[in-house]
Amino acid sequence: MEQRHLGRTGLRVSRIGLGTLTWGRDTDEHDAAEQLKTFWDAGGTLVDTADVYGGGEAEHLLGRLVDSLVPREDLVIATKAGSVPDPYRRFDGSRGHLLAALDASLERLGTDYVDLWQIHAFDTVTPLEETMQAMDLAVSSGRVRYAGVSNFSGWQLAKAATWQLASPGVRTRLASTQMEYSLLQRGVEREVLPAALDLGVGLLPSSPLGRGVLTGKYRTGTPSDSRGASEVLAPFVEPYLDDAASRIVDAVATAADGLATTALHVALAWVRDRPGVVAPVVGARNAQQLTEALSVETLSLPDEICQALDDVSAPVHRYPDQDWSTL
Template sequence: MEQRHLGRTGLRVSRIGLGTLTWGRDTGEEAAAEQLKTFWEAGGTLVDTADVYGGGESEYLLGRLVGGLVPRRDLVIATKAGSVPDPDRRFDGSRGHLLAALDDSLDRLGTDHVDLWQIHAFDPYTPLDETLQALDLAVSSGRARYAGVSNFSGWQLAKAATWQLAAPGARTRLASTQMEYSLLQRGVEREVLPAALDLGLGLLPSSPLGRGVLTAKYREGTPADSRGASASLAAFVEPYLDEAAGRIVDAVVTAAQGLAVTPLQVALAWVRDRPGVAAPIVGARTSAQLAAALSVEALSLPEEIRRALDDVSAPVHRYPDQDWSTL
């Protein structure tokens, strides 16, 4: 699998990443092992997790598999910290919480460092410079090799990345931002992606298949074995089952038929090759599903199909985002 630099850093990652959101909750050890082996054998390196996935079980399960099944040196392990199971405060970006969470993650993962450590979300109650100092301390202590953020809005990302660039050598440059991005969700194109491109961060799209809807499996209803039918993820899928999404899925299906490939391959190739994208993060229910996603490696969409998909999924950008030269 092709490797890409993550932003303007020396870190190289596979251009498809493996997501582990359901590991330890809906995905057991045997299925996780099959996925990790399939991913590694295809040349995949980037494995993304978080301290709150499965209440910590995702990290624990990944830690059990690394070393015995796949060499640690062959993987780029990324995890996140900052989310808390507290209805009164969903995120905690304090230095104390973040560094303690990193130590706990390292224990669960069974490693002395993570390759990419990410702030899971912006905390409006903690000064941003304090949150970012935790990244500096993590890198300077060797517990993390690179640092990034997740779910930051455009202004939050620009402020954080600029702050880190203001003292070269003293602060850790942000390598990446992780955000949802797909043909069904192009909101990052308004401000987040332009900020990432300008400041040299690689984008790691989550839910690149539109929460599974872009595979076209929901066109005739909700399959009983799908995430849309599960108690834990049905509400996550439901917003992308509307009429507008259906029109985009129909276009993806038409493109797939014309290329003699699958809708999954078309949708994933589209987001993988967008400007600024380093590696879409794919979460699969089975190793067979993962293998189907990894088969996109050989596919590049023809320009006319890419433009058609751009048009049918184009978000509405009004003031202040429109091109003023056309007014």
């Protein structure tokens, strides 16, 4: 699998990442092991998790599988910290919480460092410089090799990345931002992606298949074994089952028919090759699903197909996003 640099750093990652959101909850150790081995055999390196996935069990699972199944040095392990199970405060970017969360993640993962540590979301209560200082301390201690953020808006990303760049060699450059991005969710193109491109931050798209909807599996109903039929994940899928999404899914299916491939491949290739994108993070139910996704490696969409998909899924960007010099 092709390797790409993560942002303006020396870290290289596979251009498809393996997500572990359901590990320890819907994905048991047997299925997780099959997925990890399949991913590694295909040349995949980037494995994305978080301290809250499965209540910490996703990290436990990954830690048990590393070395016993896949050499640690062959993986780029990315995890996150900052989400908290508190209804009154969903995110905690304080130095104390983040560094304690990192230590707990390392223990669950059974490793003394993570390759990429991401702040899970912006904390509106904690001063940003305190959050960034925790990141710098984690890197300087050797527990973290590279750092990034997740779910930051455009101005939040720009503020954080610029703060870090203000003292090169002292503060840690942001390597990445992880955001939802697909043909069904192109909101990052408004401000986040331009900021990332300008500041040399690589984008790691989550839910690149539109929470599974872009595969076409929901065109005639909700399959009983799908996330849309899951009590936990149905609310996650439901927003993308409206008429607007259906038109985009139909266009993807038409493109797939014309290229003699699958809707999954078309949707994944589209987001994988967007400007600024480094590696879409794919979550699969089993190794068979993952194998299908990874087989997109040889597909590049023709320009006319990309343009047609761009047109049918184009978000409405008006003032102040229009290029007024062309009007």
